[in-house]
Amino acid sequence: MKAARLNEYGKAPVLEDIPVPDFQPDEILVNVKACGMCRSDVQLIDGYFRKYADIPTPITLGHEITGVVSKIGNTVPKASGFKEGDHVVVAPGWGDGTCRYCQIGDTQICPNVRWPGFGPVGGFAEFIPVPARYLIKVDSRLKFEELAPLTDAGLTPYRGIKKLRNAGALGPDRVIGVFGIGGLGGYAVQYAKLLGSCAKVIAFGRNAEKLKIATQYGADHVISIKGKSSGDIAKELNQAVGQKDLDAVIDCAGAPEMMQLAFSLLAISGHYADVGLVGDRIDIPLFPRVSHEQTFHGSFWGNYTDLSEVMALATENKIRHTITVFKFDEINENLDLIRTGDIVGRAVMKF
Numbered sequence: 001m002k003a004a005r006l007n008e009y010g011k012a013p014v015l016e017d018i019p020v021p022d023f024q025p026d027e028i029l030v031n032v033k034a035c036g037m038c039r040s041d042v043q044l045i046d047g048y049f050r051k052y053a054d055i056p057t058p059i060t061l062g063h064e065i066t067g068v069v070s071k072i073g074n075t076v077p078k079a080s081g082f083k084e085g086d087h088v089v090v091a092p093g094w095g096d097g098t099c100r101y102c103q104i105g106d107t108q109i110c111p112n113v114r115w116p117g118f119g120p121v122g123g124f125a126e127f128i129p130v131p132a133r134y135l136i137k138v139d140s141r142l143k144f145e146e147l148a149p150l151t152d153a154g155l156t157p158y159r160g161i162k163k164l165r166n167a168g169a170l171g172p173d174r175v176i177g178v179f180g181i182g183g184l185g186g187y188a189v190q191y192a193k194l195l196g197s198c199a200k201v202i203a204f205g206r207n208a209e210k211l212k213i214a215t216q217y218g219a220d221h222v223i224s225i226k227g228k229s230s231g232d233i234a235k236e237l238n239q240a241v242g243q244k245d246l247d248a249v250i251d252c253a254g255a256p257e258m259m260q261l262a263f264s265l266l267a268i269s270g271h272y273a274d275v276g277l278v279g280d281r282i283d284i285p286l287f288p289r290v291s292h293e294q295t296f297h298g299s300f301w302g303n304y305t306d307l308s309e310v311m312a313l314a315t316e317n318k319i320r321h322t323i324t325v326f327k328f329d330e331i332n333e334n335l336d337l338i339r340t341g342d343i344v345g346r347a348v349m350k351f
C-alpha cells in the first residue's frame with residue numbers, strides 16, 4: 001500500500017510502498033478514504049514534540065482519519081454492529097483502557113496513550129488497523145473530505161468550548177473571543193455559536209481572508225489584531241460589544257504573542273481554554289491572573305464522546321467547512337504550505 005512515512009526527523013516524509021499492516025483480533029482494518037493535514041504534522045517532522053515524546057521512526061503520518069471498514073478482527077463484539085463497507089471516523093488518543101483517565105473516557109490523556117499518525121500506523125496510508133472501540137460509524141451521506149478534519153481540527157475546539165461552557169463562562173451576557181482563525185478556528189467560531197448559550201462571539205486574527213470566513217461562520221464581530229496594541233483592541237472590543245474585555249477565550253493558535261494579547265483582554269473571573277500549540281513558552285504577568293481569579297484550561301484533542309457529539313452535529317448539517325482537497329502525491333507540497341501558514345481552512349488528502 002501507499003504510505004507517507006517520516007524516516008528521519010527534519011527531513012521530508014517519503015511516499016513509499018509498504019505492506020498492508022497486520023491487525024489484532026480486537027481491531028478493524030480501515031481502508032482510508034481521506035486524511036486531514038495538521039500543523040502538528042509539520043511540528044512532528046520538525047521535532048517539536050521530541051522533548052516530550054521522542055517517537056521512534058519510521059512514523060506513518062496523518063491523524064485526521066476516515067474511511068471504510070475493510071476487515072474485522074475475530075474478537076470484535078458482534079454487538080458493536082460493524083460490518084464491511086461501513087463508513088467510519090477514527091477517534092484519536094488510544095488509551096491503555098486501565099488507568100483512571102481511560103476509565104472515565106478521557107483516553108486521549110492516558111499516560112500510555114498511542115496516537116495514529118504518531119507511530120507505526122497513520123492515515124496518510126491506504127490502510128490502518130484501529131482498535132474497534134476507537135471507531136465511530138457515520139452516515140454514508142457525509143463526505144469523507146469533510147469527516148476527516150472533524151477528528152481533530154473540528155474536535156479539539158469543540159472540547160475546549162465544552163470546558164468553557166461547563167465552567168459557566170458562556171451565556172447571553174458574556175463575550176467569548178476566538179483567537180487564531182486557521183484550521184481549528186473556523187470550527188471554533190461555529191461551536192462558540194452552537195454551545196455558547198447566546199454569548200457574543202468575537203474572532204481575532206491577522207489574516208483578512210480568514211477573518212472573513214469567521215464572519216461567514218457566524219462571528220458577531222471580527223477584530224484584526226495586526227499592528228494594534230492591546231489598548232487599541234480593547235477600545236475596538238468596547239465599541240463592538242460594550243465591554244472592553246472577554247469573559248472567555250478559546251485559543252486555537254497558542255502563539256506566544258497572541259496569548260499575551262488574549263490574556264491582557266481576559267476579564268475578571270475569565271476562563272481561558274488553549275488548544276493551540278504554535279509556541280512552546282509564554283511570559284505573562286501573574287498578578288492579574290490571581291487577583292482577577294482567572295482560570296486556564298488545558299484542553300487536549302477530544303475523547304470518543306466529544307467526537308460522537310461532533311458527528312451528531314455533522315449528521316444534522318450543523319457544521320460548515322473550508323477545505324482544500326489534495327492528492328496523496330501532493331503531501332509534501334501541502335506540508336510546506338502549512339509551514340508557511342498559506343492554507344486557508346483545512347487541507348485534506350483524499351485517495
Ligand SMILES: [Zn+2]
Nearest residue numbers: 096099102110
Ligand atoms: Zn489509560
